[in-house]
Amino acid sequence: MFSGKKTKKNLLIGGIALIVFILIINVFSSEARNFFYKISYPFQTSLWKAGNVTSNFFYAFFKAKETSKEVDLLRKKNQELLAKLALMKEVKNENEKLRTALELNLQKEYKIFLAQIIGKDVNQNLIVIDKGEIDGIKQGMPVITCQKSLIGRIDRVYKNFSKVLLISSKSFSFDVLIQTRDSKNDILGVGVGGGGSKAYIKFIPREKKISENDLVATNSLGGIFPKGLLVGKIKKIKRSDTEAFQEAEVELAANPMNENEVLVITNH
Numbered sequence: 001m002f003s004g005k006k007t008k009k010n011l012l013i014g015g016i017a018l019i020v021f022i023l024i025i026n027v028f029s030s031e032a033r034n035f036f037y038k039i040s041y042p043f044q045t046s047l048w049k050a051g052n053v054t055s056n057f058f059y060a061f062f063k064a065k066e067t068s069k070e071v072d073l074l075r076k077k078n079q080e081l082l083a084k085l086a087l088m089k090e091v092k093n094e095n096e097k098l099r100t101a102l103e104l105n106l107q108k109e110y111k112i113f114l115a116q117i118i119g120k121d122v123n124q125n126l127i128v129i130d131k132g133e134i135d136g137i138k139q140g141m142p143v144i145t146c147q148k149s150l151i152g153r154i155d156r157v158y159k160n161f162s163k164v165l166l167i168s169s170k171s172f173s174f175d176v177l178i179q180t181r182d183s184k185n186d187i188l189g190v191g192v193g194g195g196g197s198k199a200y201i202k203f204i205p206r207e208k209k210i211s212e213n214d215l216v217a218t219n220s221l222g223g224i225f226p227k228g229l230l231v232g233k234i235k236k237i238k239r240s241d242t243e244a245f246q247e248a249e250v251e252l253a254a255n256p257m258n259e260n261e262v263l264v265i266t267n268h
Contacts, residue, residue, distance in 0.1 A: 109226075110226065110265045110266075110267055110268065111265070111266045111267035112263045112264065112265055112266065113131060113135065113136070113137070113263065113264040113266050114261060114262075114263060115129040115130055115131040115162075115261065115262055115263070115264055116129065116130045116260065116261055117129055117130075117256070117259060117260055117261065117262060118130045118161065120256065120257060122196070122197075122257065124169075125152075125165065125166040125168050125169035125170075125172075125193065125195070125196075126155070126163050126164065126165060126166065126169075127151075127152075127163075127164045127166065127256050127262075128161055128162070128163055128164070129143075129161060129162050129164060129262060129264070130160070130161055131161070131162060131264065132157055132158045132159050132160045132161045132162050133157050133158065133159050133160075134159055134160065136266060137154060137157050137162050137264060137266070138154065138157060138266075139154050139155065139156065139157055140153055140154060140224075141153060141154040141264050141265060141266055141268065142224075142225050142226065142229070142264070142265040142268055143164045143262050143263070143264055143265075144229055144254075144262065144263050144265065145253075145254045145259060145262060145263070146261065146263060147230075147253075147254075148228075148229060148230055149229070149230045149231075149232075149252075149253035149254035150167055150218060150225065150229040150230065150231050150253070150254065151164065151166060151167065151254050151256050151259070151262055152164045152165045152166040152167050152169070152172070152256075153165055153224065153225075154264065164256075164262070166193070166256055167191065167193055167199055167231070167252070168193045168194065168195065168196060168197050168198060168199050168252065169193040169195070170192075170193050170194065170195045171193065172191075172192065172193040173190055173191065173192045173193075174190070174191050174218065174219075174222060174224045174225055175188070175189075175190060175191070175218070175219035175220075175221045175222040175224070176188075176189050176190065176191040176201055176216050176217065176218060176219055176231055177189075177216070177217050177218070177219045177227075178201065178204070178208075178210055178214050178215075178216055178234070178248075179214060179215040179216070179217060180208075180209065180210055180211065180214050181211065181214065187204060187205070187208045187210060188203075188204075188219065188221075189201040189202065189203055189204045189216075189248075190202050190203045191216070191231060191250070194249075197252060197255065197257075198249065198250075198252075199231070199232070199249075199250045199252055200247060200248065200249055200250060201216065201234075201247065201248045201250055202245065202247050203245050204245055204246045204247065204248060205244075205245060205246075206239065206243065206244055206245060206246050208246075210234060210237060210246070210248060211234065211237075212233075212234050212235065212236070212237065213233050213234060214233060214234045215230070215232075215233050216230075216231040216232050216233060216234065216250055217229060217230055217231055218231060225268070226265065226268050230253045231250060231252065231253060232250045232251050232252040232253045232254075233250070233251055233253070234248045234249075234250065234251075235248075235249045235250060235251040236248065236249040237249075
């Protein structure tokens, strides 16, 4: 019995407290709100700061990821542009080489093929070019510079590349003409390789007058090369009263070690 009265009393007190709380909120709303804001402010500030830091962290994270993608994209585009630039430069170089050949009327005289040097072997007096059997290259074809200076001839042909034997090779011999300043007629001789970067002219008649710096060009008599390709110039002369012939050392016009492209004459 007493327990029931106590319960009713508690409910009555609780109801009165609720009514008082509602009155305080409605009557003193601004003061009450201020009171609760004041109490909760430190907690709100901490939560806001934590949220702001978290927000900034995720923003920076995703922004960095986005920037990294942009950098990768720019790097790829830069590589593509560099590749195109290199290709344009290569095409320009080839055009310049062919223009030089045109100015020398090489394409009127010969059918020529531009090739890149992809390998050099000084000891073997060989260079390797990037044109081969599939390009119509054949053994024995003359190889020259774009300035019409003789380099050698095709020695071995493979499917995609070829080996060029240089005229400085000791196994090389070919007919030449010495264009002297004092003689109306060119003087015949035989050019031979001396190894390294050297070459000589042998079997020059002793009675023929030759001088240093006389030009040396190919002769078509032997059929190895067409007539008129520049070989070089006389560097040193060796004479002997007891020998029927004189000999001369030649300073070669072309240095394959300094060349990047060559021309192959395909119609000789």
